[in-house]
Amino acid sequence: MEARLPAPALCPSCSQASDPADLDLALRRAQEQLVQSEKLASIGQLAAGVAHEINNPVGYVFSNFTTLERYLKDLFRMLAAYEAAEEHLRGTPAASRLAALRREIELDYLKEDVPTLMSETLEGIARVRKIVQDLKDFSHVDADQQWEWTDLHRGLDSTLNIVNNEIKYKADVVKEYGALPEVQCLAPEMNQVFMNLLVNAAQAIDKPRGRITLRSGAADGEAWVEVEDDGCGISEEHRLRIFDPFFTTKPVGAGTGLGLSLSYGIVRKHGGRMEVDSEPGRGSRFRVTIPVRHEEAAAP
Ligand SMILES: Nc1ncnc2c1ncn2[C@@H]1O[C@H](COP(=O)(O)OP(=O)(O)O)[C@@H](O)[C@H]1O
Ligand SMILES: [Mg+2]
Structure with missing residues (x-):
């Protein structure tokens, strides 16, 4: 679709x-x-x-x-x-x-x-x-939205609890968290990003039981969080479009096609970036990287 x-x-x-x-x-x-x-x-x-x-x-x-x-x-x-x-x-x-x-x-x-x-x-x-x-x-x-110093692991964990319903019957969640400093961000918005990535990962699982791996780390004044799944993966042709608003391959009712475009906007607002690595049939890995300290000038 x-x-x-x-x-x-x-x-x-x-x-x-x-x-x-x-x-x-x-x-x-x-x-x-x-x-x-x-x-x-x-x-x-x-x-x-x-x-x-x-x-x-x-x-x-x-x-x-x-x-x-x-x-x-x-x-x-x-x-x-x-x-x-x-x-x-x-x-x-x-x-x-x-x-x-x-x-x-x-x-x-x-x-x-x-x-x-x-x-x-x-x-x-x-x-x-x-x-x-x-x-x-x-x-x-x-x-108002606040740029607050936040523990991203905590945000990820509470978001995981909220979408656990979507995940628990489809995949095991493996946490390979690294060391993360507190990050200055809009916490609820970052949670929104995590939610979209987690739900997408769960929805991509096309076998009886899959695995979703969460990783994190920090380097050079930036913090990153990764959500990897062993689901259906993304074709080259689709990969160019997944961040477009309303682009979805899911049936009507299951997907709005807005998750990744909204997430992308949020990550950009944080002066960060979002990368995807995927192979059809093997799975996908989405990585969100944002600066540890929010710089006013970095926001577009
Ligand atoms: N983890 C993933 N594995 C495979 N495909 C994905 C994954 N995440 C996103 N996609 C692809 O990107 C499209 C857009 O994602 P998104 O913006 O979240 O919208 P939606 O989930 O509502 O379709 C999805 O329809 C799907 O084709
Ligand atoms: Mg989605």
């Missing part, structure tokens, strides 16, 4: 569309792109809102649950003391009532199962908390 809207012929010297029909096409493309980025922004806002709302109830469920666990431990201790005291009731009607009740409620099983239930539930709540935190980290819509 090809791009929804073909790229208009651009004048090589001024990069403007040379033909009125092309100009119309370029306008429509720009408009669609604006609508799309507006949509992305409101999705981010929605995610942050939902995360904020969930945060509170999850917080008290978590803290009540920890208290409940302590109370239950005490109750079990008390129960053990009662059981020890039962000795003295042997032969009385009270003893047989207690024995019947013990069988009815399967006390021994209960004693085993309650702690398991508690720890599984706690794990579940902890996971919800983590997702909420990741959503907050990811959307980070606090007013």
Whole structure:
């Protein structure tokens, strides 16, 4: 499948569309792109809102649950003391009532199962908390965009958690992180880039189970992050077009063709670059490199 809207012929010297029909096409493309980025922004806002709302109830469920666990431990201790005291009731009607009740409620099983239930539930709540935190980290819509010193590994990890759903059934994720200094960047936007690369990598996997490798490193005042997959790869012909807005090879509904073009724009805004190395049938490797320190002049 090809791009929804073909790229208009651009004048090589001024990069403007040379033909009125092309100009119309370029306008429509720009408009669609604006609508799309507006949509992305409101999705981010929605995610942050939902995360904020969930945060509170999850917080008290978590803290009540920890208290409940302590109370239950005490109750079990008390129960053990009662059981020890039962000795003295042997032969009385009270003893047989207690024995019947013990069988009815399967006390021994209960004693085993309650702690398991508690720890599984706690794990579940902890996971919800983590997702909420990741959503907050990811959307980070606090007013203006800030060039902040950021741990890119943290951004990559929380983005990975968010798109884990898309990935976990298709590929194993291998992390080969190097040493990264904090990088001055627009953190939510960089997360957006990671998300696009991760989702693309997962979508490229065309065998029962693939592998996505994440690498990172820094050299000469620059930091880089790499997302490699062992999926379908990209043909030479397509490779020239993957950064074009609306270029997609995916069926309608699966791809918008905007992921890489938006990512490219974000990376350029950081004064960085994006490289791709791919072989059809073997897989692809996308590398994002940005300067560690943001220079105002570097942004176009
Ligand atoms: N990791 C990858 N492996 C193979 N093809 C890829 C990969 N990443 C991107 N592509 C190609 O680039 C095209 C454009 O990607 P993108 O801009 O993210 O749009 P979309 O994913 O919506 O199609 C994809 O349709 C696909 O053909
Ligand atoms: Mg994509």
